[in-house]
Amino acid sequence: MDILLIMIPGCAVLALVMLGFFIWATKTGQFEDMEGAKYRILYDDEPNP
Amino acid sequence: MNVTDTRCFHCGLETRNPLVGTIDGQERDFCCSGCRTVCEIIHSHGLDSYYAKRGDSTSGRAAPEALEFPFDHEDFQRQYVQMDGESCQVSLMIDGIHCAACIWLIEKGLAQQPGIEDVQVSLGTQRAHLRWDPAKVQLSALARAITQLGYRPYPYDASKLDAPLKARNRDMLLRMGVVGLGTLGTMYLAEPLYFSDFTGDEGFERLLIWLAFLIATPSSLYAIMPILKGAWSGLRQKVINMDGTIALGALGTYAASVWGAVSGGPIYFESLTMFLFLILAGRFVEGAVRRKVFSATERLLKLEAKAATVIQEGIPQRVPLQAVRVGDLVAVKAGEAIPVDGVIVEGSAGVNEAMLSGESRPVLKQPGDRVLGSSVAVDGALVVKATGVGQETQLNQIVRLIEQADSHRSPGARRIDQITNVFGLSVVVVAALAFLGWSVAASPSHAVMIAVAVLVITCPCALGLAIPAANVLAATKGVDRGILFADGAALEALPGVTHVVLDKTGTVTTGHMEVAAVVPFDHAESDLLALAAALEEGFEHPIARAIKTLGRERGLALPEVAEFQVVSGRGVLGRVAAGKAAIGSQALLESQGIALPEGVRTSADVLKERGLTVSFVALDGGVIGLLGMRDELRSDAAETVKALQAQGVHVTLLSGDHRQAAELAGKALGVDRILSEVMPDEKQRVIRELQSSERVVVMVGDGVNDAPALAQADVGIAMGEGTDLSITSAKVILLGDRLGLLLCALSLAKDAQRIIRQNLILSAVYNALTIPLAVAGLVTPLFAAIAMPLSSLAVIGNSLRLTRKEA
Numbered sequence: 128m129d130i131l132l133i134m135i136p137g138c139a140v141l142a143l144v145m146l147g148f149f150i151w152a153t154k155t156g157q158f159e160d161m162e163g164a165k166y167r168i169l170y171d172d173e174p175n176p
Numbered sequence: 177m178n179v180t181d182t183r184c185f186h187c188g189l190e191t192r193n194p195l196v197g198t199i200d201g202q203e204r205d206f207c208c209s210g211c212r213t214v215c216e217i218i219h220s221h222g223l224d225s226y227y228a229k230r231g232d233s234t235s236g237r238a239a240p241e242a243l244e245f246p247f248d249h250e251d252f253q254r255q256y257v258q259m260d261g262e263s264c265q266v267s268l269m270i271d272g273i274h275c276a277a278c279i280w281l282i283e284k285g286l287a288q289q290p291g292i293e294d295v296q297v298s299l300g301t302q303r304a305h306l307r308w309d310p311a312k313v314q315l316s317a318l319a320r321a322i323t324q325l326g327y328r329p330y331p332y333d334a335s336k337l338d339a340p341l342k343a344r345n346r347d348m349l350l351r352m353g354v355v356g357l358g359t360l361g362t363m364y365l366a367e368p369l370y371f372s373d374f375t376g377d378e379g380f381e382r383l384l385i386w387l388a389f390l391i392a393t394p395s396s397l398y399a400i401m402p403i404l405k406g407a408w409s410g411l412r413q414k415v416i417n418m419d420g421t422i423a424l425g426a427l428g429t430y431a432a433s434v435w436g437a438v439s440g441g442p443i444y445f446e447s448l449t450m451f452l453f454l455i456l457a458g459r460f461v462e463g464a465v466r467r468k469v470f471s472a473t474e475r476l477l478k479l480e481a482k483a484a485t486v487i488q489e490g491i492p493q494r495v496p497l498q499a500v501r502v503g504d505l506v507a508v509k510a511g512e513a514i515p516v517d518g519v520i521v522e523g524s525a526g527v528n529e530a531m532l533s534g535e536s537r538p539v540l541k542q543p544g545d546r547v548l549g550s551s552v553a554v555d556g557a558l559v560v561k562a563t564g565v566g567q568e569t570q571l572n573q574i575v576r577l578i579e580q581a582d583s584h585r586s587p588g589a590r591r592i593d594q595i596t597n598v599f600g601l602s603v604v605v606v607a608a609l610a611f612l613g614w615s616v617a618a619s620p621s622h623a624v625m626i627a628v629a630v631l632v633i634t635c636p637c638a639l640g641l642a643i644p645a646a647n648v649l650a651a652t653k654g655v656d657r658g659i660l661f662a663d664g665a666a667l668e669a670l671p672g673v674t675h676v677v678l679d680k681t682g683t684v685t686t687g688h689m690e691v692a693a694v695v696p697f698d699h700a701e702s703d704l705l706a707l708a709a710a711l712e713e714g715f716e717h718p719i720a721r722a723i724k725t726l727g728r729e730r731g732l733a734l735p736e737v738a739e740f741q742v743v744s745g746r747g748v749l750g751r752v753a754a755g756k757a758a759i760g761s762q763a764l765l766e767s768q769g770i771a772l773p774e775g776v777r778t779s780a781d782v783l784k785e786r787g788l789t790v791s792f793v794a795l796d797g798g799v800i801g802l803l804g805m806r807d808e809l810r811s812d813a814a815e816t817v818k819a820l821q822a823q824g825v826h827v828t829l830l831s832g833d834h835r836q837a838a839e840l841a842g843k844a845l846g847v848d849r850i851l852s853e854v855m856p857d858e859k860q861r862v863i864r865e866l867q868s869s870e871r872v873v874v875m876v877g878d879g880v881n882d883a884p885a886l887a888q889a890d891v892g893i894a895m896g897e898g899t900d901l902s903i904t905s906a907k908v909i910l911l912g913d914r915l916g917l918l919l920c921a922l923s924l925a926k927d928a929q930r931i932i933r934q935n936l937i938l939s940a941v942y943n944a945l946t947i948p949l950a951v952a953g954l955v956t957p958l959f960a961a962i963a964m965p966l967s968s969l970a971v972i973g974n975s976l977r978l979t980r981k982e983a
Contacts, residue, residue: 131380135387142361149353153346160298166276 186211246483246494247316247331256331257315263293265307266315271328273302278327285325289313304329331496345463351399352456358395359453362388362446369443385437392433392445399452400426416600422455424600428631435628447964454968458641462648468655484515487559500565508558517549517564525556526746540746595936603634610951626953633950633960634943641968642935645975650928653979658896658911659921666907669890670925672872676820676918677863677885679877680831680841683895684817684915685807687878689722692788693804695779702732704801708793710734711748711759719791722805723759747791755796762792770794776802787840807837809844812916817845819919830854830862830877830885859885876918893918931978935971942967 152158184194184207194205197212199219206212246252258265270282279297282304286295291312297304306318322329365388374381403426406419416424426448433443485492487505497515500506505521508514514527524542528551541547547560607630614623647668651661661667678684696704709727712720713734727734737757741749747760749768758768762780765772776792776799783790788804817827828849831838838852851862859877863885866873875882875889886892886906894906895913910917946963949955 131383135383138361138364142357146354146357149357150350153350153353156346158346158349159342160301166279166299169276 184208184211186215246496247319248314249495249499251499252331252496253315260307262309262311263307264310264315265305266331268304268306268319268322269330270297270302270304270322271330272326273297273299275299281325282322282327286318286321289318289321292318341463341467345460345467348402348456348460348463351402352453352460355395355399355449355453355456358391358399359446359449361391362449365391366443366446385443388443388445389434389437392430392449396426396430396448396452399449399456403452403455415597416604417596421596421600421603424603425631425634426452428628432625432628432631435625441625442960444960447960450965451968454641454972458644458648461652462644465648465651465655485509497565500562502562502565504562506560506562508553508560513552514547514549514558514560516560516562518547518560518562520545520547520558521561522559523557525553525558528552603631606634606947606951607631613951614953622953626951629953629955629960630947630950633946633955633963641971641975642939643932645972646928646931646935646978649975649978650924650931654921654924657917657920657924659917659924660909660911661907661921662909663907666891667925667928669872670874670908670922671929673825673874673891673922674871675826675828675866675873677828677830677866677873677875677889678817678847679859679875679882680829680838681807682878683876684813684829684841684845685809686913688808689719689789689805690808691722691726691803692806693783693786694801695783695804696801697776697799699795699800701801702730704793704803705730706732706734707752707757707795707800708759708791708803710737710752711750711757711793713737719789719805723791723803752795757796758794759791762790765792765794765799768794770797770799772799785836787837807841809841810913810915812914814845816915816919817847820922821846821848823922828866830859860888863888876915893921927978931975934974938970938974939967942970 183205185197185199185204186206195208195212196203197206197215198204199215204215206215256266273279273282276299279299282297283295286292286304286306289308291309292306293309294307295304304322306315308315308318319329365384369381369384369388400423403419403422406417407423410417410420429444429448429451432441433445433448435441436443483494484497484500485507486495486500487493487507492507500516504516506514506516506518520541520543522543524540527539527541527547541558546563547553547558549564607627610630611623611627614626650667654661681687694701694705705723705727708723709732712723735752737750737752739749739751746764746767747758749756749758749764751757758764758770762772772792779802780790780792783802783804786804788806791803791805792799793801793803820827826849827845827847828851829838829842829845829847830851831841832852832854835852838850842850854862859882863873863875867888867890872891873889874891874893875885876893876895877883877886878895882894886894891908892906893908893910895915896909896911908921910921942963946955949959
C-alpha cells in the first residue's frame, strides 16, 4: 500500500499537466472550428516560395 | 497574379491554367473539366444559342454590393479593423462557402497576395480572419481577390455580434473540462472506497477521502459559479428556478460529503462532480447550437453589410451607411435598395416597396416624391436627398414596434418555470418535514443527516437535464433539416398550436410570377407570346421572367427588337419588323395613344377578377393580346395546409392584396379563412384578436410588414428568403423555399415535447421511489452512487432517441 504515497502525487502531477494542457487548448481556440480541421489533412501543401 | 488571366468559356471565371476543348471546330478555354463537359452537352443538344443569348451576364445590373463596399473608408476602418503593431486585422463574413475546398481556395488564393500575413477561414462560421500589412496592400484589394475567387466578402464586426457568445461558450467549455477532470479524479478515488477493505489501513482510507475532497472542492466551486449566479437572480424574484434546484441539490450533496469526511460517514464527491459535469455539458452543447443558429441568422441578415453612394461636390463616393448624414445626396442605381429615407432630386424609377407595404408591384416615383429606406429602385437610377438616416428611418420605427410586442414571455416558458419552482419548494418542504419528524423520533443530529440525504437523493439532474437535453437535440436536428429555432420557447409553444396564419405573397406563393392566361386578339397565340418575350428579353423583374420562361418552354423564335425604351413602372416600348410594339400596363398604352376597344376592356376585367395582374401587348397602334400573370403558389403549399388541417389546426390566409387575388389563392389552398386587404399595421391586431380567445397562434411570413405580427404571435416563423426584419422578429426560420418545413418543425417540436414529458415522468418516478427511502433513512452511499447517475443517464438516453428518429 505504501506505493500509493508515490502513485498519488504522480497522478496529481499528471492531472495538473492535463488540466494545464486543456486550459491552454481552450484559450488558444483549439475547439473553435471542429468541422474544418478534419478536411485540412487533405490539402496539398505546396512549399511556399 | 502577374500571369494574364483567361476566362472560362462556359462560366466566365478567370483561370490561369485553362483547359482547352474543341467545341464546334473552335478551340475554347475552360476553367475545369466540369465546365467543358457541360459545354459539350449543351453543344451536342444543339443549344449553342445559349452562349449568344446570355450575353455578358454581369452587364446592365448593379454589380454585387460587396465589390463596391468602401473597405478603405476611414469610418469603416475605425469600426471594423484592429491595428496590431505594424499589421491590421479584420474579420469578414464570406458568402458562398459550402465545403472544405472553398476554405482551401480562399486561404491559398489570399496567401498569394502581397502583404498578407495570415488568413484563417472557418468552415463552421463561414468567416475569414485576415492579418495584413497596410503598407503593402489595401483591404479593398484583398476583398477584390476574394470576389474574384467567386465568393462575396461582407464586413463583420466580431466584437459586437459574435464575441460575447464565443466568450461565453469558451468559459462554459473551460468549466466543463475542469469539473470533468475533477469527476475523473474523484471516481478513481471512490472505487477503492466503495469496494476495498481498509481494515488495519484506516489511514489510507482517510487519505483517499480527503484527496477526493481536495479535488472536488475547487473543481465543483469553479463549475457551479454560473449556476449559483442564476439561482441568486431567481431568488431575488422570489422563485426557485432551474438553477435554484440544481444549486440546492449540489450544495446539499457537498455539505453531506464534507460532513461525511469529517465524521467518517459516507461521501458523495464523485456524484457531485459528475452531476455538475453533465449539467455543464448540456449547457455547452446548448450554447454551441445557439451560436450556430445565431450565425446562420446573421448570415441571412448580413447585418452590417450596408454601404451607400454619396455625391460629394459632384463626385460619387462609396461610404459606409453610418457615414451618411441628413441632407446628403445619395445616388441609387437601378436594382439597388435605397439606403435612406429621402426625397427624389433627380431621375424617376419604379420603386418596389414590398419590404414596407407588401405591395409587390413597383410604384412610379418622380422628382419631389418621397422614398423610404430599404425599398428598391427597380428600373431606373435616382438621386435622393436624405431626410432620414439610421435611427430615423421607417424601418427603425417598425423595429421598435417589434421590441414592444416581444417583451411578453411565451406560456410554455412560464409553465417550465412553474414546474421547477414547485419542485424546488417541495424538496425543501419534504426535507424540512423529515428533519422535524426525525428530530422528534430520534436525535437532531440524526435528523440533519436524513434531511441532507433527502436533498442529495432528490436528484434534480433528471429535471435539470429533462428539458434542455430534449430542446438542444431537437434544435440540432432542426439545423440539419434547415429549420432554425432561434428561441427555445418556440419548441415549447409549437405543439399547442390551434391557429396558423399564413401570409400570402412570398410565403404560400413563391414571390415569382407565372403566366396564367393568354388572350390573343386577331393574332396567333405564339406570335403574341414571341413578341412579348422579345420585348421583355433584357429585363429581370418578376413579370418579365414569367413571360420569358413561357417563351422558352414553348421554344418560340423571338423577333428582332430595336429602339428599346423603358417606361418606368409601366412597361417597355420597341420596334419590330411589323411596326412599333409595346408591352405593359393600361396606363402605358393610354400614354402612347393606343385605343382600348370595349372587348379588350371586358377581357381585362375578367382576368382581373381571376386575381391576375394584366399586361397589355400592342403592335402597330392596336392591342393584339393580353397576358394574365399570377404569383405562383409554392408547390407544397396546398399539401401543407391540408396536413395542418388534418392535425386539427385552423388555417388563415392573410393578405394585403386585393380581394380577388387573396380568394383565388385561398381557394386553391383550401384554407379555413381568408382575410384580404389587411394593412400592415392591422396584421398585428388580427393576431392579437385571435390570441385574446385563448388560442395559440403561429404566424408565417416574410415581409417587413409581417414583422410586428411575427413578434406578436406565440410563434413567429419567417421564410429564409424573407426580409431582414422578418427574420429578426421570428422565433423560427425556415431555410430554403419549402413551406413543408413548417410541418417538419411542428413534428420536431411535438417529438421534443413528448420526450420532455417522458423525461419529466422518468424523473418523477425516480423521485417518487427514492424520496420515501431517503425520508425513511434507508439510503446507503452505494445506493445513492448508483441511483443518481442512473437517473441522469436514463434522461439523456431517452432524449437521444430524438436524433435517431427519421422525420
